Amino acid sequence: GAVVSQHPSRVICKSGTSVKIECRSLDFQATTMFWYRQFPKQSLMLMATSNEGSKATYEQGVEKDKFLINHASLTLSTLTVTSAHPEDSSFYICSARAVAGEEKLFFGSGTQLSVL
């Protein structure tokens, strides 16, 4: 089945640091990737939809200058949390559609970000 690799799995950083999270599709080309954030005991909240070669579409309330998304190739999308603060501490997870028209999502294993 389709595999999505996400790393790092865990990051602990100081306030003000920028953190980059990578999401790679290993055996398929992902034209669309989704980035989610999940707080404890909450649902997955869509942050942005990333299409290869174009600017990401951000959900309402998500700061695009705070959460930089780059989808430069069909197999790699990155999320950079700039100048992280403790309130950015969360579980970040990416997902990808394997084939256009296919609606199943394949998820990365997630990144637990802790900002001190």
Next chain:
Amino acid sequence: RKEVEQDPGPFNVPEGATVAFNCTYSNSASQSFFWYRQDCRKEPKLLMSVYSSGNEDGRFTAQLNRASQYISLLIRDSKLSDSATYLCVVNLGGGSYIPTFGRGTSLIVHP
């Protein structure tokens, strides 16, 4: 009203019990529906798609009720390993692809 709603639970059941979850959605134009399973601090994994005619996979049965705008998941003969959070996912976009997650229903199966 939230677009996709689930009872967060937890549902606390003994091994061997039958348990059912519902999930309601707001957009009547929604076209596709899924159940995912998520273990603590792990990524969601697809459990099953939900078809109009209903579908069954072993101990798991999923059904769709378009008139009342809800989907259901039935788990028979619960196992300890079924303990997890079950996420309802609805493509709310009609012609577009906008997968939207419910907050999940927590299931705890005890001996």
